[in-house]
Amino acid sequence: MIGKGHSIARTGASIDYGWNQVKDAEVVLKEYLAGDTPQEITEEFKIIQSQNERCTNNTLSFILSPTIEDGKDLSVKDLEEISKKFLKEMNLQNNQSIGFVHRDKEHTHVHIYTNRIGFDGKAYNDSFIGKRSQLAADNVAKELGLTRVREVQQDKLQELNPQRLAIKQIHDRVLESKPKSLDEYINKMKEHQVKVIPCINKSNQLQGFRFEYKGMNLKGSDVHRSMTGGKLIGEITRNSAYTRMKEVPNSLKLMDKTVQVSANMATSIAKSLVKQVIKRSLDTGIGF
Template identity: 60%
Template sequence: MIGKGRSISHTGASMSYGWNQEKDAEVVYSKHLAGETPEQITEEFKIIQGQNARCTNNTLSFVLSPTIEDGKKLSAKALKEITEKFLKEMKLQEHQAIGFVHRDQHHTHVHVYVNRIDFNGRAYNDSFIGKRSQQAAERVAEKMGLTTVREVQLERLEQVRNIRQEIKKVHDKIMTEQRPKELDRYIKLMKENNVKVVPSINKSNQLQGFRFEYKGHSLKGSEVHRSMSGSRLVMGIGENAGKGFVKNKYNTVSLMGKATQLSGNIALKLAKQAIKQAIQKSAGFEIGY
């Protein structure tokens, strides 16, 4: 479950928008309030807020978002319990508050509006409210057996790790078995294996690297594996192609049917590679002689 929080000044407008944007919004929590509409509740907030004119951002706005799967199973009663526990974790259980649920786009989430001013006219300390909201939501999720942000993050990391391995496996097979001598050929072979390779070209028409799109994920080459960074990928195909891969003094290569200049970083690494190969070749010739 994700928790987000911030202090706002536009109480009425924000509450009305949040409440009315979803026709089937259902109130699941109400504390120290009698009103039944955003306008009525805003007026009740204002009565208490009038005790502290110095505080301008006098309302706290929270959004509690369980995962999609958890949200499908949560009843209004359970969402009320989540809201109560969250406000207790935030030490706001005795403030005026209203919470209503949205179930739009199959993603259940609760909007909670809390009067920042208590009944003694004191303003609630909103320092690091965003971070504290997330931490409170995490604790509530753990207590109620819901999926925490940490668990979601670990799951996503595992998914990305598997995606990276699959892309790298396709790349290695193509570079080893097909040994493409042109970037366009490499891109075509990757596409035939369901991996879309997208060149990253800046406004100066310089090739800076590549992105790899696979199963809904988009990763930079260096994120897949260091051997797939822009410079190393170009160098690998350059080795297959030999002389003539990089054309003219402007360091251009053929890409998508046209000449594309290499970025300074890639061009420099290619030049160093060429010098190293020349030295090795020369040394080998002398030994043979």
Template identity: 70%
Template sequence: MIGKGHAISSTKASISYGWNQEKEAEVVLKEYLAGDTPTEITEEFQIIQSQNARCINNTLSFVVSPTIEDGKSLSPEELGELAKKFLKEMHLQNHQAIGFVHRDKAHTHVHIYANRISLSGEVYKDNFIGKRSQLAADHVAKELGLTRVREVQYEKLQELKEIRQEIKTIHDRVLQTRPKSLDEYISKMKAHKVEVIPTINKSNQLQGFRVAYKGTNLKASEVDRSMSGNRLIPQISQNRSFTRLKEVPKNVFVLNKAVQLSNNLATKIAKELVTGAIKIIRDTGIGMGY
């Protein structure tokens, strides 16, 4: 379960969003409130907020999101209990609050709006409220037996690890066919359902590549360093000329058009060429006296 939070000044607009019937909104929590409309709730907030007019961002906005699977099975009553426990973890038991569940998307989530001014007139400190919201949601998830953020993150990391390995394997197979142009490489990767997307800026400069596969979109370098543009371009240039690239090309052809290399990419390729030259000298002994 994930929790997010921040202080806001637009109380009525935010509560109106939470109450939006187009999002199948349903009130699951009311603390120290009697109103039945966004206007009435806002007026009740303002009565308490008038005790401390110096506080501008005087409403706290939270979003608590169980995982998709957990959200499917939670009733309005259980979501209300979840919201109440979240407020307790945030030490907001002495504050007006209202919570709405939204089910307009696959991911059920709860919007909670709490008065930053307590019933006794004290201003709630919002230091690191985002981080504290994350921790509070994690504690509630643990207490209620729901999926915790760290469990979701671990699952995603494992899934990502497998996808990265699949992409790298396909990349290696394609390189074994010695493609002689970036377009040929891109075409052959696509034949294996891996979309290689050149990143070209407004100045028509190639900055690198992204890779899309099985719903995952990553920088090529995040898949494996060998797939980064500064390594891929020299490799393909070598396939075309059968000699090692000796200087940074002024431009390359990709998507059937000539593009320049960005300064950053050109610098990285230059470093790769120097590193490659040093490796050849070390491996062959060329230029070394004995």
């Protein structure tokens, strides 16, 4: 089961969408609410939200998506239980909430709208709400015996084993040629029909790499654990004569641009360099 979540400002329009009869919507959850229409529910939300006018994104929107196979067998009562357990995992069981199931497509899914403002007038902390929603949904799936995201991902990776192996073999051959820059590595991978896609966030920080090959697009760690961004850059920086943690670069040249190295990636690069130094020392007998 997949869980998604974010804060929104368009309470009325969102609840109206959730209650869309064209999508065969059916109410599966109603907490601390009495209204029977989207307009009535919205007004009840607004009464509580008026206690905290500083909060503009004052409604929380969640989507819970069981797998197609699980969704076929879930009744309204089952979906109510899933929704309540999810809200409890998110520590929102005491806030106003309304939930709808949509069965207009093959993939059954539940829309939950929760008042971000509690009865005490305080706004719920929505930091990392997307990630927390994923974790909460996974915990509920585990508790109720539903298919978890990681199980689906593992099945997909098993199906892609030939492509993963091919990418890893090409990666190993390219590293054997000792590329001294990311651009050189990317270009050599391209010569073997593997497109390396840098993942750069809005802060211009390099987060990692994805690998595209024969229609497949996988992140480095899904190809092989040695192909995370930090480990890959560690290999290349070794070819550039970096050997100590203090020499880990905080920025890199990449496709004619300078990108920053995130703190997590810098730590990963440093660990990779340390392992390489230890290995070289063991191989030569220096210091041991």
